Amino acid sequence: MHQNTLPNGSMPVHQAIESRRSIKHYDIHHKLSDAEIKQLLSLAMLSPTAFNIQNWRFVVVTDPVLRQQIRAVSWNQAQVEEASLLIVLTADLNAWEKQPERYWQHAPKAVADILVPAIGGYYQNNPQVQRDEAMRSCGMAAMAIMLAAKEMGYDTCPMDGFDFDAVAKLLNLPADHTPAMFVTVGKGIQAAWPRGGQLAMDEVVIQNKFA
DSSP: OOOOOOTTSOOOHHHHHHHOOBOOOBOTTOOOOHHHHHHHHHHHTTSOOGGGOOOEEEEEEOOHHHHHHHHHTTTTOTHHHHSSEEEEEEEETTGGGSSGGGGGTTSOHHHHHHHHHHHHHHHTTOHHHHHHHHHHHHHHHHHHHHHHHHHTTOEEEEEOOSOHHHHHHHTTOOTTEEEEEEEEEEOBSSOOOOOOOOOOHHHHOOSSSOO
């Protein structure tokens, strides 16, 4: 696909979306710089979360032995170990109750006085909502990582093909955290297969309500 750039050298968002594919094979010798990793995670941290509770936690796995161990519980998928970067998006299910005033510390007091108490009212005693919200948040952050990586010239692969309990144990996750998904990042060395086939828009876009 022809690579267009904007005047500032960046990639148009539509092109990043169109050209992003799930890449399985990576240059094992390529390394992202610390500055690139920081840029990628900084952009991910701008992803939206309900009540601004920022309930994602990005576990950046660089230890080669740990990468091997995670690959072993991820159906032996090579990209887990061979990509330049393995990011395990995990969710803090109790972020809502951990000093929630932090999430609105720069807001006008009148706004904070409304929103901070509302956080507890929404999440307390509702574990299903806590988990659902965490998964939504991690999904949005994952997409931000993938599009930002594409603009930076990198390929990615979102993954949920792993043993969640085993990964949680390997990462020593706190009891109130859960893995949501992986995103691998690196220099792809093999193109993705052709797209399998997109459903027609009139099948997936519903006007107003189902018939």
